[in-house]
Amino acid sequence: MQIASIKTPRDRQEALGQFLTARPIADFMASMFGPLPGTVRLLDAGAGAGSLTAAFVSRCIEKHDDVSAIEATLYELDGEILDALTATMHECERRCAAAGIRITFTLHSADFIEDISASLAGDLFGRPPPTFDAAIANPPYRKISTNSAERRALRSVGVETSNLYTGFIALIQRLLVPGGQLVAITPRSFCNGPYFRPFREDFLSDLELRRIHVFESRQAAFRDDSVLQENIIFHAVKGRNQPGELTISSSRGEHRDEITESAFPFSEIVHPNDPEKFIHIPSETSHTEAKETLNGLNTSLAALGVTVSTGRVVDFRLKDALRKEPERGAVPLLYPCHFNGGTVHWPKLEARKPNAILDNDETRPWLVPSGVYLLTKRFTSKEERRRLVACLFDPDLVKAERVGFENHLNYFHASGHGLERTLAVGLYAFLNSTVVDQYFRRFSGHTQVNATDLRTLAYPKRDTLEAMGREIKTLDLSQGEIDQLVAKHLHARR
Numbered sequence: 001m002q003i004a005s006i007k008t009p010r011d012r013q014e015a016l017g018q019f020l021t022a023r024p025i026a027d028f029m030a031s032m033f034g035p036l037p038g039t040v041r042l043l044d045a046g047a048g049a050g051s052l053t054a055a056f057v058s059r060c061i062e063k064h065d066d067v068s069a070i071e072a073t074l075y076e077l078d079g080e081i082l083d084a085l086t087a088t089m090h091e092c093e094r095r096c097a098a099a100g101i102r103i104t105f106t107l108h109s110a111d112f113i114e115d116i117s118a119s120l121a122g123d124l125f126g127r128p129p130p131t132f133d134a135a136i137a138n139p140p141y142r143k144i145s146t147n148s149a150e151r152r153a154l155r156s157v158g159v160e161t162s163n164l165y166t167g168f169i170a171l172i173q174r175l176l177v178p179g180g181q182l183v184a185i186t187p188r189s190f191c192n193g194p195y196f197r198p199f200r201e202d203f204l205s206d207l208e209l210r211r212i213h214v215f216e217s218r219q220a221a222f223r224d225d226s227v228l229q230e231n232i233i234f235h236a237v238k239g240r241n242q243p244g245e246l247t248i249s250s251s252r253g254e255h256r257d258e259i260t261e262s263a264f265p266f267s268e269i270v271h272p273n274d275p276e277k278f279i280h281i282p283s284e285t286s287h288t289e290a291k292e293t294l295n296g297l298n299t300s301l302a303a304l305g306v307t308v309s310t311g312r313v314v315d316f317r318l319k320d321a322l323r324k325e326p327e328r329g330a331v332p333l334l335y336p337c338h339f340n341g342g343t344v345h346w347p348k349l350e351a352r353k354p355n356a357i358l359d360n361d362e363t364r365p366w367l368v369p370s371g372v373y374l375l376t377k378r379f380t381s382k383e384e385r386r387r388l389v390a391c392l393f394d395p396d397l398v399k400a401e402r403v404g405f406e407n408h409l410n411y412f413h414a415s416g417h418g419l420e421r422t423l424a425v426g427l428y429a430f431l432n433s434t435v436v437d438q439y440f441r442r443f444s445g446h447t448q449v450n451a452t453d454l455r456t457l458a459y460p461k462r463d464t465l466e467a468m469g470r471e472i473k474t475l476d477l478s479q480g481e482i483d484q485l486v487a488k489h490l491h492a493r494r
């Protein structure tokens with residue numbers, strides 16, 4: 001769709017916060033929406049020449065999902081851009097008609113902040129605020145001083161914020177129906193600026209953050225306007241519960257750039273007890289470094305003489321053999337709940353899971369001879385900081401002839417037997433390191449860690465792992481200590 005090109009003198013452009021979204025970015029933003037209702041009430045606040053609504057319309061036409069009608073509401077303060085906006089909307093009408101989608105639009109040549117604050121505050125003689133299923137926005141950004149008309153209008157509806165863009169977002173979120181979606185491109189400053197704390201609190205209590213996209217190049221999104229702002233795009237859904245996980249994606253910001261994405265526990269992005277509610281966006285650089293470090297490794301697990309398997313005890317198939325407490329004739333049965341820092345804490349009588357399994361003809365095929373094994377969780381909870389969590393089964397601490405590993409664990413072994421201790425401890429450090437975790441998140445978008453994923457990972461050479469293992473005297477190490485040790489040995493062997 002052609003969007004008329006507009007030339008605004010620089011000072012007007014800055015006063016209006018007018019930086020238009022390039023077509024590929026607008027299309028990319030529109031692609032972020034999840035499923036939409038049959039009739040979508042769409043809001044485009046600060047519409048400019050309409051590129052975002054046009055991209056949204058294209059998405060609905062191309063996606064062939066349930067959208068059969070679009071009711072668009074557009075706000076634009078700049079009278080000089082209205083002709084271009086109207087032309088874009090007529091083009092949208094034409095394209096929708098050809099695609100069998102009904103479209104209507106209402107264009108408000110008005111101040112969005114003033115208008116919406118007044119209707120939210122109930123000042124407009126009973127006219128209720130409009131409601132929307134979807135909003136797409138590239139709001140204007142400009143500082144707004146304490147006594148400005150905008151600040152006063154926002155304050156009247158309980159919004160205290162010092163920039164126009166956060167004022168726009170705060171109002172937009174109030175107009176969304178539950179489940180309504182917002183995709184916006186904004187400066188990144190609201191994520192950790194101290195002045196944005198009240199905004200963050202308001203935003204995170206009303207919207208579920210589903211995805212954040214970062215541009216690695218500061219200039220990327222608005223190249224033509226040479227705006228040196230770090231921009232992000234986010235997709236959020238009106239609701240009160242933050243998701244367990246959210247997607248962080250990134251691209252350099254150029255057209256057709258590769259987009260990489262990873263899933264992160266929400267608790268890692270906004271720390272649960274952080275009064276500042278900072279939104280931590282994992283840095284691309286650390287991911288790239290992780291990738292480079294891991295790409296430098298080329299030893300396979302098989303070459304180390306090590307195998308990784310999924311725990312063989314499927315508890316519901318062996319119900320009669322399970323025991324809550326250890327007893328004569330039973331051997332330890334280990335679940336993820338027995339992980340305790342670097343080692344296993346067994347038995348754990350207060351846990352709901354059984355602690356033992358009878359050792360008899362029926363169960364023996366599912367048990368392994370005691371030895372040093374490295375265990376990893378197949379599923380991590382959202383509170384866990386790392387996706388990969390490894391712990392050592394030490395036969396000196398849990399005495400038994402045989403042991404059962406339950407199906408929610410993966411275990412590293414040497415042809416069904418225990419591993420050499422120094423190798424196992426080296427593997428322990430490697431798998432618990434931040435570089436491996438970051439690399440892992442990158443290639444595996446989900447929270448599950450399958451044995452296949454661990455099998456296909458590249459490992460350091462055996463002597464490097466053993467050197468790491470020899471250096472570790474206690475498994476009670478901090479993340480920083482593990483990372484330092486792993487970095488030292490990996491760089492030494494390059």
Ligand SMILES: C[S@@+](CC[C@H](N)C(=O)[O-])C[C@H]1O[C@@H](n2cnc3c(N)ncnc32)[C@H](O)[C@@H]1O
Pocket residue numbers: 016017018019020021022045046047048049050051052075076077078081110111112113114137138139140141
């Ligand atoms: C960053 S531009 C984005 C334009 C368009 N949405 C796009 O993505 O290309 C923000 C737009 O908001 C308009 N604007 C600024 N203040 C406004 C206000 N108070 N009410 C409505 N529109 C406003 C500007 O004129 C400008 O066109």
